Amino acid sequence: MTATARARWIVVSATGVLTGLGHGFGAFAVSALLKPLAVDLDTGRGAVSTAIGLGRLVSGLASPLVGRATDRWGTRWISIVGIIVAAIGLLLLGFVRNEFELYIAWSVVFSIGTAIGFTVTLDKLVVTTLSERRGMALAIRFSIAAVVSTFVVPIVSYMGDTVGWRQTSIVWGFVLLAMVAVPLVWFREQNIQTTSIGPALTDAVPVQRSVLRDRNFWVIGLALAAQAGVTTGLSVHLVSIMTDHGLAATSAGSLFGLMILLSIPVRILSGYVADKFATRILPIVLGLLLVLEALAIASFAWEPGLLSLITLIGAMGVAAGAPTLLVLVLCSKLFGESKFATIQGSLMLMQVPATMVAPMAAGYLYDYTGNYEMVSWGFAAVLLSGGTLVMLLIRTDQVEAGA
Template sequence: MERQHAPSPAVQGLGDASRGRLAYSPPRTQSAPSLREGWPLIAGSWTIFFLGLAILWHANGIFLVQWERAFGWGRGLIAGAFSLGGALSALATPLIGRVADRYSVHRLITGGALTMGVGLVLLALIQAPWHLYLTYTLAYLGFTLMGHVPIGATLARVFLHRRALAIGIAHTGMGSGGILLAPLIPLLIATVGWRWTLAVAGLLAMGVLIPVGATVFRRVPQAPVVGGGQGGQGYTLRQALGMWQFWVLAGAFVSANFALSGVGAHMVPFLADRGVSLQRGALAIALQAFSHVGGKLTFALLAERLQPRYPLAVAYALGGIAVALLVFVGAPWTAYLSAGFVGLAMSATTVFQPILGALYFGTMALGAILGVLFAVTYSVASAGGAVAGLLYDITGTYRVPFLAFLGLLVVGSLLVLATGQRQRPPISSPTPPAPEPGRRS
């Protein structure tokens, strides 16, 4: 009888894709890590979000004012660098996701930390607008190499139990940076100036995040593959792109986050037009950051007890209520309630993208799938603020863009509900074997 040769790992990874199926793998015996056992990975992820977004998101308005005063550049010109950096970095996430699926994620983390740190140091040396656009994009690309897609895919693979809570805890670093670190940046600027502040931030990013990537993420445990589990099971990117749930989810994320980015960027100017002082407007933003942190934990816990589409739909509905309060009531007290609801709605997407991605498509190619979802979502959503500003310039009021945002949030909530339950579990596929000594990882 002719002896059959075992297929190579590459062929195993393809499985029986030509017939629309994936090959089953032999079960592994190791158990999935608990939250306690996996806390270094959660803490490392939290630290990346904490440092990266405190500098490159929460502090954007602070540096905008500094550059406006130093160079006389218009706010639109400066804000354009933020939008372009975010959009171009989002377009890189499909490739980043593929790398996260195929190789050890520690290479992305360490490379991203180095890139972000160098970008921030170069940002401290800018003299012309093109310097700003180039260096900010470089720094944001560095964060993207470390951020949502690699971390989301890694946590979803590793934590088969309490997956939603692990992802939620890690993502609280996003809002925590705005609460704890961003308020210190004006003090540092007042002491040493904005150039040295950015240089220190770049050195801090490299000094903290490179060791995190080289140690914590180098020892990421392999997720088990068992008969009915999701450790290394799922669809390929091509198969996921052929599923209607993918495009319904993408439509929900795009519509809701386009609206939320526009409302978030223009909430303080909107309140100023209504006679709310800048101090009270700043308080509303602080409440938004607090609710952003609390929302991630709350929605993560709800996702463990309910079908995840339900709390996500509620989150986007709360965003719609926030916009409705701003448009139809407009009283100063609504600013605080609206800010809280907007923070809750904003907190939902980055938590639920990996949760729903793993639920509908499995974890075998989750990095690539999340990369495409992230690229589609944020390359479009980053334009929300610019569109709101353009409509305001044309009409002289925020009523038109905010009513459009209200409609988009309703659409996003309904699309999430339309995804339905997962019809069948992803068919299993083997997790790539651990690299042999001397091979790349």
């Protein structure tokens, strides 16, 4: 391996670490803080879930702007700004006294920072750094993020039990501030500028043609919104679901972390499939993943118990990264890479309604029914529809003809 190639894989690895520490906290570890937040602020799980859901809204609204800025100015300083803003949000979270302040700290400040520093910007960096093996590069990035998140969830759960959720938020804010050194040292704009334009497909499907008139864009967006909404809704409540079934908070956090860890082989396999298989195969694989996740969720709704809960956790492990990886590679093949971040930001914006409503709906339905069965049935139906939509409607014939 040449020095240049080694440097590029270091960049890929660094993006995984950052995402695991930042986005991993917001997407997964927050589940461990749901109960203590609700108790300490004297409110219900629905109200805390609303703050988390509004955070998804803010992130989604910011994503297209972040994508445009990344395509125009590069990744280094944008990621630095995002890390700092996210850290400030967690520091503020440690001092909130009511729901309104929770919304400001989490829903606005932390969520904006996460959108800027840990998602679109870093995906764009990976895609443009390794254009020939971008599927495997994304798999490595997401796998490293999964490993880091695996440790983050039980650590946050343990800290929440021992020192409290406020101190945990403050400590994690300083951890993120320390991570500013990563883009300062390893993210150089030449990582983007020296890469090749990409495969002939990039020129065959010019981004100037409005993707808003492309059916594939809308099918992918709707399916990804369904998957993201269900995954977000379950992730926020998963620790609570496990503790409701008798597991201790620390054990639930560890099992949550194991779920993320078990997703790594699936991510690697997805990266291999994305690189080696024809474009027309990817929608079928993506749709099947969504359908299988729907069946796992339905099994928990049908017969809540330890076995169905383990099945649900396993399905969540698959859903934690494989569908997103396949979508990113599919989009790069369908629409090209020159405006990749802008397109990804638009897709993330389409996820906003689902990722905002799903945690809130799950929280309020739990408050009303006292269980998560109705939530599970609804989530299973949404995923089944999304998976079917992908397999039946995405067309890749024009793309493969121009490749």
